[in-house]
Amino acid sequence: MIAFIQDKFISVLEVFKNRIDLKEDFIKYPFYIISRPFKGFSDLKYENRGKMYFALMVVILMCFFNIYNEMYKGFVLAGYYTENKTVNTVYVIFMTIIPIILFVVANWSVTAIANGSGKMKEIFMVYAYASYPKIIFSFIGLILSNFVTVEEAAFAMFFYSLGMVSFLFYLFVGLVVIHEYSFTQSVLMIVMTVIVMCIIVFIVALLLALSNEVIVFIRTVVEELTMRL
C-alpha cells in the first residue's frame, strides 16, 4: 500500500517535473513576450505556450509585492513615516485581486458579444503576463525608494511609472492579439471595458445596498412573528 502511494507520488512528481519547466515558464517565455509582444501573445493563443499556473503565481506575486510596497516603501516616496508600521494584508490582497476579476469579467463580457475570439482564460493570462514586467520594474523602484533623497525621488518614481506604462502597453497588445481585433476596434473595446467595469461596480454596490434592505425587512418580519407567537 505504502509502496503504491510512493509510486503514485513519484509519478505525479515526474509529471509535474515534465510539465513545469521553470526556466522556460518564468524567464524565457515572459521575456520573449517583453521583447516580441505580438509574436509572444500569439504563441500564448495558438501554441499553448502560456501557463495557467504561471498566471496564478503572478497574481500571488502581485499580492506579495503590494504588501511589501505598503510596508517598505521609502520615506521619501511614501511621504510619511510610522514607527512599528502595520499593513492590513487582507485589504491589500483584496485590492489586488478584485480589480483583476473586475477587468477580466468586464473585458470578457464586452468581447463575447463583439466578435472577440479570446476566452476568459486567455484574457486572464494576458493580464498576468502583462503584469510581469510591471512587478519587475516596480520592485526596482521599491528598492531604490529606500536609497534616494528628495531630488532623486523622480528616479525611483520613474521605475514605478515605467512599470505602469509597460503594463498598459502589453495589456493592450495582448488583448489585440487574442481577440483578433483591428486597432480602432480594440480602442473601442478598451473604452467599453472601462464603462462596463463602472457598470459592474455600480450594480454590485446597488445589490449590496438593496440586499441589506431585504435582510432588514426579513429580520423585522421574523422578529414580529416571534413577538406574536
Added chain:
Amino acid sequence: MNKKRIRLRAIVSAVVLMLSFFLAKYDVFAGDILSYIYYYTDTGYHPVPAPSPYNYIKSVNAEDLRIEDLNGINSIFVSDKHVYIGCNGKIVITDHNFNLIRELTSFIYNGKEQEISDITGMWVTDNEELYACEPSKGRILHFGSDWSIKRILGKPEGIIIPENVAYQPLKVAVDSVGRIYVVANNIYEGLVEINPDGTFLRYFGVVEVRYTPIQLFWRRLQTAEQRARSRLWLPVNFSNLTIDGDDFVYATVAGSGDEEPIRKLNAKGRNILRYPVGTGVKPQGDLEYNHYGLRVPAGKSTLSAIDVNDYGLYVVLDTKRSRIFAYDEDGYMLYAFGESGTAEWRFQLPVDVKFMGEDRLLVADRGSESIKVFELNDYGRSIHNAVKYQSQFNYDLAMEEWKKVIDHNPAFQYAYVGVGKALYRRGDYKTARDYFLLGQDVYYYSMAYKKIRQEWAEQYFDLFVGILVLLVMCVSVYKIIKKFKFQVRMEA
C-alpha cells in the same frame, strides 16, 4: 502638645506640596482654552489637541480703563510705550498696564474742531506718530508724537479710481522711511502705496484673479447678455497688513478660498512668504474644516488680522472660527488656539491681534467690547524661544527649547525637526535623520540621508575598488587558463 504640632506641620506641608503640584501643572494646562496642532499622517494633516501656549490673564473693558465705552473697537496697536485702541468715535491711548493716558475724541485742525468718527486701522511709527484710518470720511489722520493733529491725508493725488467709487482707507501701515501702505475698500488693484509727502506712488502687491478651466469653459458657453448679468470676477482684496522690522509688508487676503491668504510682499510686490518645501502646504489657517457646517462655520479660514514679531514669528486671526494661528518664518504652524463663545477667554467677534512685549498677546474683541490679554506659559515660551534662537542661528539653544516643547507635547512634529536641525549642524546625521523621520519632514530627511550615504560610500570605497579589482583579475586569470587549456587540447 508636641504630637499635635508635628501633625499640624505634616498637614500644612502636605497641603503646600499639593498646591505647588497643582500650580506647577497649571502653568501649562491653561484653563479651557481650545488649542490644537496639525499632525501629519498618511492621510494628510489632522488636528490633534495640544496644550494651550497662552494663559488667559484678563479682559480689559471700558470700565477698567475708566472710559464710557469701547463701542465698535476695530483695531489695536502696541507701540514701545503705549497701547492704542481704535473705536467708534475715539482713539484710546493707554500704557502697557492699561492705565488710561489719553482719550482722543476730537482734534483742532485749521482752527476748527473736528469729531473723530469710526477708526478702523492704526499704525504708530517708531517716534510715536499715529496714523489712523477714518473710512467714513475717506481720510487718514496723522497725529504728531504729542497726539495733536499734524496733517490729514485725503484721497491721494494722482490715484486713478472711478468717480463713483469712494476712497475708503481701512487699514494703514507705515514703513521706516515713511511710505504709507493702505488697504482701501473697493480698490481691487492691491495696496495703495503713498509717498511720505502724501502723493500716490503705485498700487502694490496685486492679488491676481485665477480662473479654473471649468470656469473658462462655462464662460465661453455664455451669451454676452448672460455674461453681463453674471457676477464680476474681481480679484480679492486685502483685509489687513503689517510691516516687520525689515520693511517687508505682511498682508492677509480678505475672504476665504485664496491659495495664498497670507502674503509677505517684497519691494516688487511679489509674495515671498516661505512655506515647508517637503509638504508644500502654504500657511492658511485651518487645513481641515467643515465643508457643510452644522455648528462650526464651514469653509476655509477668513483671515482678518496679522502681526509679526521681531524674529519673524507671525500670528493671524481667523474671524470665521475665532481662532489664532501662529507660524514661524519658514511657514511651519506652531500653534492654533481660541474659539468663539461668551466665556471670558473666548471670543465673540475678534477683530485684531497684536503682540505686546515678549510674551503677551492682545486680542481685540468687538463682540464683548474688550481686549483679551493672554500671556505665554512655559510651553508657549519654549516655542517662541526656540523659534527666536533658530532665527539667530543658535541651533543648540533652540534644541534645548524644542526638547522642552516635546516634553509638553510629543505630538508636535515640527519640534522634532528643530531638534534634528541642531543635530545635523553638529554632524550627528544618523540621530538627526531619526528626528526628521519623527518630524515627517522629507526635505530635511533627504539632507541628512545624503550625508549618511556619502559617509557610507567614503567608508567602503576602498572595499568596492578592491572587490572590483579582484573580480577583474579573477576573470582575466580564468580566461588565460581557458585559453591555455584550449591550446593544450589543440596541441594534443
